[in-house]
Every structure is written in structure tokens, then in C-alpha cells.
Amino acid sequence: MTLTESASLNPQRSTLNLVDCDVHQEISSWEDLRPYLGPAWWERIGPKGPPFGRRAYENVRGHIISEDMINPATGKAADDPAWVKRELFEKHGVDLGILTSNILSLSSHPNVALASAVARAYNDWTLDKWVRPHPEFKGSIIVNPQDPAFAVEEIERLADDPGVVQVLVFSGSNEPYGRPRFFPIWEAAAHHGLPVAMHSGGETVGIAPKDTLAGPLTYYVEHHALQTQSAMAHMVSLVMEGVFERLPGLRFLFIEEGVSWVPHVMWRLDKDYKGNRSECPWLKKLPSDYILEQCRYSTQPIDEPREPEHLVQVLEMIDASRTVLYASDYPHWDFDNPKIAFKDVPPAMRERIFVGNALDLYGDRLLAANR
């Protein structure tokens, strides 16, 4: 049974005005995943959850959640669908939220099998608790890219579920995602017509390199400003290793990486490629052709230059009317309010960012009923 056969269009979706492609649902506690993990994994993971590596610096607030979004009833900002609908959807006009989890360091975990088991349990919990009961949410197939065979199996298991719209990976890795061992994951996603989303997370912990090209950083603010370097490396690798050339139907969405790094990487890579074509003879187009055609970006954290027109210029450089999707990053500290962050963006481009590009990227899946 394919998605198209299984799902009828949901009439509630015909009036979409604002799709938020980065909503971080949270587990209330690791007990939530217990039924989905089974006793063997539960014995290892337990109520505290798996240990994740820590950085030598951290957010000066102590955590990434925006305090004014916390639900007093639960002490969390995103463990209750009703609370998220009120705080995000009603207050900010969001119609539909794509769920991206709170396990963002997953792909940096040294225990590959454990990370895969957590991903699978999290997917099932998300579908049961958030997606199937609530037409306002869509799910992702979270996979651990460090475990390609299991990732492919998980994509095959859930690809026809009408509640999911994408394959989701995190950016923390010990190799960039164009490297050959990851290819089966992208191939499986493309085979099912699913875009791949990569959410920022897991850099400098676990198996991920600890340093930038110039060494370690001192402060969280430095880390946060520079973590887009991971996205740049993944993008360059996906282009130059030929992933986009081999999978022309693949769409790759960069979530929570912002947009202003893209012109730099695209132009520099074009220039370098023109001077060194023989190194990657399998490419048939310029790097920027692949990037403009196959890469997508969520807005958050959107740049706020002193001159608002500079943001519009950057958006035009990457053809944002085709390539950029709105994201709030609810409930994290650098949440972007859609009414404020895009006030200087021309209305036609804003409409594409708020809803048109999401409809193009996700297609019928976005409009399908969740069960």
C-alpha cells in the first residue's frame, strides 16, 4: 500500500498559511520510550537515558530551552501537544509543525546500535503520541547515519506511513555525509520520494571531531556561531562525492543552520571546481547547479543584519523563493517569531518561505491525513 493509496487528503490542510519545519517535541522522561525500546535496551538505557558526551562549554543558561515557553504543569516546553498548539500554533499562526525531536546528539553517540534503537523507539513514540492523534503535526523517520544498514531498514519500515514526511538525520558525525558509507541511506530516501533533512546537533561530542580546522573553542557562543561549519562540510561532501549527481531526485534540507553561509560555499566551490575539474570527473554540472536544485534550508536562526535589505539580498542569492522554508525552532532559546523575523522580506517571497516551498518539498505527504 503506497502513501497515495492509504491516505486521503485532509480537508484541514487546504488552508495552510504557515508551516513550521522545526518543532522540537520532547519526551517527558525516558520512561516514555520504555514500551518501544523493549526490556533489553531498557536495561541498558534506564530511566536516566543514555549518557551523552558533554562539551567543555555550554549555554550560559544551562540549557537550550527558552524559559518563557515552559509549561508550569509539566516543567517542560514541548512534552504536551496541547501546550505546543497553544504556545506555538495559536500565538504565532502556525498551521502545521514538522517534528524534529529532542535527541539531537544522537548521531555522535559511540554506541551505534544503541543510538539506532533510540531512534526507532522515538519514531514509534512520536507517531503514537503526537502525529496520529493530532493532524497539526507531521513526523520524521529519524535514523542514525552511523548505522546505514539499520537506517535503511527503518526507512523501509516507515516510508509508507502517512504520518511521516522526511528522513531525519543529525549533523554530528566523524565523516561528512557525502562519504560512500552513507550512500545507501540517501538512496533509500530518494527511492521512496522522501526528502532528507539534516538537523544541526552533536558537533564536538561523542565520535564527532572536537576541533574546528583551527582548533578548539572556548565559549558556547563561539561554538554556536561556528557550528554551521559542519553543514558546510556535509554540503561540499554531498556535492563533490557525487551523491546529488547519482540521485537527482534527492532533496536535502538543512535545518537550523540558517542561510547566509550558502552563497559563500556555493561560489567558492564553483570557482575551485572550475580550476580542478579532473578531481571529481563524475560531476556533470557546476556545484552550484546541484546546490540550487537539490538543497533546501530552514530559516532559523535567521540572520538579522543591521540593514534589513542585506537579508533579502542573501535570500535572493540562494533563490529563496524556491529553496527556503520557515522554521521556528520552538522551544529553543533562539526561536524565530515569524511575524517579526520576516517583516522586511517581500510578501511573495515570504509566502513561499512560509508555505509554498514546504508544499513543493513534501508534496502530498504534507496534506495527507496522519492515519
Next chain:
Amino acid sequence: MTLTESASLNPQRSTLNLVDCDVHQEISSWEDLRPYLGPAWWERIGPKGPPFGRRAYENVRGHIISEDMINPATGKAADDPAWVKRELFEKHGVDLGILTSNILSLSSHPNVALASAVARAYNDWTLDKWVRPHPEFKGSIIVNPQDPAFAVEEIERLADDPGVVQVLVFSGSNEPYGRPRFFPIWEAAAHHGLPVAMHSGGETVGIAPKDTLAGPLTYYVEHHALQTQSAMAHMVSLVMEGVFERLPGLRFLFIEEGVSWVPHVMWRLDKDYKGNRSECPWLKKLPSDYILEQCRYSTQPIDEPREPEHLVQVLEMIDASRTVLYASDYPHWDFDNPKIAFKDVPPAMRERIFVGNALDLYGDRLLAANR
């Protein structure tokens, strides 16, 4: 004796039209440095030169020199001042070239004392062979930042030489340059009114980290496209660790890093800082205030977007009429021809990039006689 006392203005310099702030003079062989190294270092370095680490990828040409610039008489493109004057100055209208050497991996060498000795010998050789006999060239005080005490000593030794215009370091490092151990170098440069230039080089070899934040790269073209990540990390570190706040007179020139990464880093860092001010309480201004006031950039490799106006927009975002200096990178493969690369830049801005900003940055040193 200060520079101003020692040097008379050179009448040849009153008609400057094009200053090239990145000309790579070459030694003909390591024998050139023998008289300056002394017998003890020569015994270790020998005619082959010190071993430098190698990457698992390299330029598909085998080396970085542009073949059509090679002097048939010497087999090299930049070991003869007369040849460089003909090939670069006469053909392209350059009036004055600032020499940046061919020992770009120096600061990544694990033998810190050896690297310092090579830097000192190279400085003396450059002054003797290139600068003092030829008013068309200016020298740099090359220092090894991994050896701060020796670097300060070298700055003190040469700061009053009228042939030098800047302190020069390379970007390869195991720590970004805002970290405390490097501060005495920047302090000594600022004390003498010398700008610091950092030339790209040495990433992923020797003591430098081997990986991007997302792991190792496969191809030279990937490396070249992403090596600006080192400059980004150094810039963020210099700002956030308070180097620019502590040394308001310091000017820091990024050479061979291009320019299009700067808006991204500047805007993102501002936004992150606004959300996390308490982490770096010594800052008194926004990161972009320090960057716009104290950072400078050489053009090469200049971006070549499909829409030439996009380059002009990026130049305006970083206030290029104050902050950007022309560089050819002669004789490397990605040399930028001044007549072609800037044809779409408005004339007033181009004049600032070609000569005005260099005069502002280097001051009287640029116009002083070399001996």
C-alpha cells in the same frame, strides 16, 4: 630610531594605482637561507629544507604554482624580482607588492624552534634580496605564532626596519588565535603600529587538526573550498576572547580567505552574542563593531557569482570601501587578474580596494623608502 625618523618618503610611491598585498616570493632553493640560518640550524634543515606534513589529498596539478607564470630560466615563477616585476607588475599594472613568502605551512610545524628559525632567516633573506634592492616590494615580519616569546623578539628586532609593513602569521594552528597564549604577539604588533596579516596555510597538516567539524575531507577541491573555516574560527576567537577590545589599535588582515564568509560570521556572531552576553562580559560593543572596525580582507580568491551584482552586495555588506584590499596571489593557480576580477565593482569602491585601503592600513610605511 623610529620608522618616521629613518625613512624618507619615496617619490616613486606618490602615484600608486594598484597595491598587491599578496605576492609569493620564493626561495630558489633552501641554500638561499643557509647564510641566515647559521651552521647549527643548517645541519638540521639541510638542502632539502625541513620536512612538512602532507595531506591525503593534493592539488591535482601536483603543486599550487600556475604553470604559465614559470620563468623558463629558473623553473620557478617567483624566485627572481625582475621576473615578478615583468610578469605581475608590468602585465597587470601593479605598482607595489607586499611579499608573503612560500613557507605557508610554517605555523603547523611540530618543531616550534625550527619554524621560528626558518621565519627569521626568511625575513632577513627577503629584506636583502627583495626589499632593500627593489622599491617595488615591501616585506613582512614573518613570525611563528606557536612560539610567542620568539615572535615578540622578532617583532622587536625588525619593527623599525623601513622595509616591513606588517607582522605576518599563517592560519595553520592547533588553537584559534584569540586564545591567551598568542596575545603577546598581537600586543607587540599593536605597540609598534604594525597591522597583523594572517595568510591562509597549514590547515590539516602538522599540529593542525585533521578534520572539519564533520570529519575529514576526500578531495583537494573540498579542502580548498572549506579552508576558510579556519579564518572564521580565528576571527570569532579574536573577537570573543577580547583581543580587539584590549587592543583597539590592532588591525587584522585576512589574506587569501576571500570575503563572502564575513557577513555570515558577523551576523551570526552578533545574534548569538545578544542571546549570551554574560559569557564574554569584557566586550563593550557588538562583535560586528569590532569586526567592521578592526578586520581587513584581501580580495583573493574573489567570488565570481553568476550575477555580478551579488559580489557588489557582499562587498557592501562588509563596508569594502574601508575594509578590503586587492591581492593577486601571484604566482598561484587561482591568481586574480585585477582587470578582470573587479570589472563590475563600482569605480570608487575599486579605487579604495586597489590602493586607498592599503594606504590607510599601512600608513607611512607603504610610502617609505626601503633602506
